[in-house]
Amino acid sequence: MELVQLPPHSLRVGQVLSFSLRDAAGHLLFASGHPLPDTPQVRDLIARGPFVFAHETREYQRALAHKLDTMVLQGASMSELAKAKPDFRLAEPAKLPLRAGPAHSAIWADLQWHAQQVLRDPTRPDFLVRLTQLLDTTLSRLDQQPDASLALLIHDAGQEPLDYSARHALLSLALCELTTRQLGWSDGRRRALGLAALTMNLGITRQQDEHALRAEPLSAEQREQLAGHGDRAATQLLAIGVEDEAWLSAVRLHHDAGPGPLAGRSDGELMARLLRRVDIYGARISPRRNRRALSAAQAARAVYLDESQQPDEAGAALIKAIGLYPPGSLVRLGSGEEGMVLKRGHSANEPMVAALVGRSGTPLTAPVLRDTRLPAQAISASLAPHEIRLRIHMDAMLKLY
Numbered sequence: 001m002e003l004v005q006l007p008p009h010s011l012r013v014g015q016v017l018s019f020s021l022r023d024a025a026g027h028l029l030f031a032s033g034h035p036l037p038d039t040p041q042v043r044d045l046i047a048r049g050p051f052v053f054a055h056e057t058r059e060y061q062r063a064l065a066h067k068l069d070t071m072v073l074q075g076a077s078m079s080e081l082a083k084a085k086p087d088f089r090l091a092e093p094a095k096l097p098l099r100a101g102p103a104h105s106a107i108w109a110d111l112q113w114h115a116q117q118v119l120r121d122p123t124r125p126d127f128l129v130r131l132t133q134l135l136d137t138t139l140s141r142l143d144q145q146p147d148a149s150l151a152l153l154i155h156d157a158g159q160e161p162l163d164y165s166a167r168h169a170l171l172s173l174a175l176c177e178l179t180t181r182q183l184g185w186s187d188g189r190r191r192a193l194g195l196a197a198l199t200m201n202l203g204i205t206r207q208q209d210e211h212a213l214r215a216e217p218l219s220a221e222q223r224e225q226l227a228g229h230g231d232r233a234a235t236q237l238l239a240i241g242v243e244d245e246a247w248l249s250a251v252r253l254h255h256d257a258g259p260g261p262l263a264g265r266s267d268g269e270l271m272a273r274l275l276r277r278v279d280i281y282g283a284r285i286s287p288r289r290n291r292r293a294l295s296a297a298q299a300a301r302a303v304y305l306d307e308s309q310q311p312d313e314a315g316a317a318l319i320k321a322i323g324l325y326p327p328g329s330l331v332r333l334g335s336g337e338e339g340m341v342l343k344r345g346h347s348a349n350e351p352m353v354a355a356l357v358g359r360s361g362t363p364l365t366a367p368v369l370r371d372t373r374l375p376a377q378a379i380s381a382s383l384a385p386h387e388i389r390l391r392i393h394m395d396a397m398l399k400l401y
Helices: 040-048 058-073 080-081 104-120 127-144 146-157 164-184 189-198 207-213 220-226 227-240 245-253 265-285 296-304 313-322 392-398
Strands: 003-005 028-030 050-055 330-334 338-343 352-358 365-373 379-383
Touching: 040 164, 050 338, 050 352, 080 245, 104 127, 104 146, 104 164, 104 189, 104 392, 127 146, 127 164, 146 164, 146 338, 146 392, 164 189, 164 207, 164 265, 189 245, 189 265, 227 245, 245 265, 265 296, 296 313, 296 379, 338 379
Parallel strands: none
Antiparallel strands: 003 050, 330 338, 330 379, 338 352, 352 365
């Protein structure tokens, strides 16, 4: 049987396998139907690209179906059909961006793994040191490529609901940072809010990950267990040595900071209100087993309007910073094409888009850049992840930046 190598980083930790993984000699490593465990060896395997039997891949099945369809149309006999083999070659891994070092997406995958390890163990004596390192590394990466980083985080949020807490924490940090830059906050205030974004769900990390994978809605008892987690997280942070009152207040109040003007609030209350809108936005664009993710425009509406359905100042600041259609979100153009937003534009509704699906519904052979300021290429709809039937390879998309 023919062995083929999967592209590096085409799998992820926790993914339930639809085929068996093997080494270069064909020896079984992980059987189909089992999730990939989170170990250094598995992460190394994912980075190198494991081997699979060709006939178990979707690409092989598609190629075989195409071959059989063609032979039937040509009048082939049953014996010929039984012996048919497709003209099959697994796609080559996407080339890395034209820059030194690992692929940008691989770095963010490592940051997600780092976040998961840090946030799941706040009792470690070096927790605050590790947390600060995570903050600094994440902000440095966001600084280097803000649009590409946002695209990776938003696209990733809309995929499988695995490792929800770590993904949500990094996305919340990025959204807070970009919004407060837009608002002109000082480095110290931005940093305090960033730390609050990473730790607002401290203590319920494992519960969040488990609930995201549940097929049924939370019970009343489970909701009660999660209630008040902001207070508990702030108390835990205080116990391990956090003295920044704004950070502690933002965590404590991030579910309780009510609507209204931002002026006149303490730093902690102001941060909590902004964190609440960011928290809602990230949750809306992320799927659970029991509900689908919303489109970026639907999530924007959820944060732009407050609890009384009035324009919300904090929500408006978030949308102004990232756009109505932020990088990584999916859209349909007036031309009928569908694609992914690559870069924020000068206005919230006019970003740069990479068209991926033609007006006929057929995937394009290569992404085509579209300027949505032009009437013929304007955005006509915001799409949820499940509404575009195309697997987007982010390393290939990053070459467009």
